[in-house]
Amino acid sequence: xxxxxxxLQSAIKVGxxxxxxxxxxxxxxxxxxxxxPARATFPRKNILDALMRREAKMSTGISKGxxxxxxxxxxxxxxxGVLGISSKGIDYDALDGNPVYLVFxxxxxPKDAELHLQTLQNIAALIEDREIVSRLAAxxxxxxxxxxxxxxxxxxxx
Numbered sequence: 001x002x003x004x005x006x007x008l009q010s011a012i013k014v015g016x017x018x019x020x021x022x023x024x025x026x027x028x029x030x031x032x033x034x035x036x037p038a039r040a041t042f043p044r045k046n047i048l049d050a051l052m053r054r055e056a057k058m059s060t061g062i063s064k065g066x067x068x069x070x071x072x073x074x075x076x077x078x079x080x081g082v083l084g085i086s087s088k089g090i091d092y093d094a095l096d097g098n099p100v101y102l103v104f105x106x107x108x109x110p111k112d113a114e115l116h117l118q119t120l121q122n123i124a125a126l127i128e129d130r131e132i133v134s135r136l137a138a139x140x141x142x143x144x145x146x147x148x149x150x151x152x153x154x155x156x157x158x
Contacts, residue, residue, distance in 0.1 A: 061094025
């Protein structure tokens with residue numbers, strides 16, 4: 001597992017401001033844009049369009065306060081991710097009808113379908129660990145949230 005390579009500390013936002021899914025996607029994409037290499041064009045529209053197309057098929061608000069928006073995006077050279085943490089909850093149209101507090105956004109280029117699926121499986125393993133989920137939801141900073149991900153991966157590797 002290498003979730004810490006997908007959710008870099010600089011791509012973790014604690015204290016999400018969004019209250020609804022559409023604005024959440026914009027907020028997460030803004031986090032990603034700040035981390036984008038200066039030499040590369042940021043495919044903002046492609047990302048937002050891909051997320052909305054995926055979401056139109058079925059909500060990625062999976063349950064227990066967790067959402068996993070993910071998409072294959074033209075214009076990406078490598079996988080990118082953003083972890084967002086909300087203390088107040090986001091109206092996400094989740095499958096269980098509850099607000100979302102943890103959001104794992106995963107974006108991959110079309111050529112990396114296998115890596116995309118593997119990453120989703122790794123996230124699924126993480127969210128099965130209720131202690132890790134609680135620690136992530138309560139993380140006061142991106143550094144603390146990143147440390148939780150590292151702890152999880154270290155423990156799973158043992």
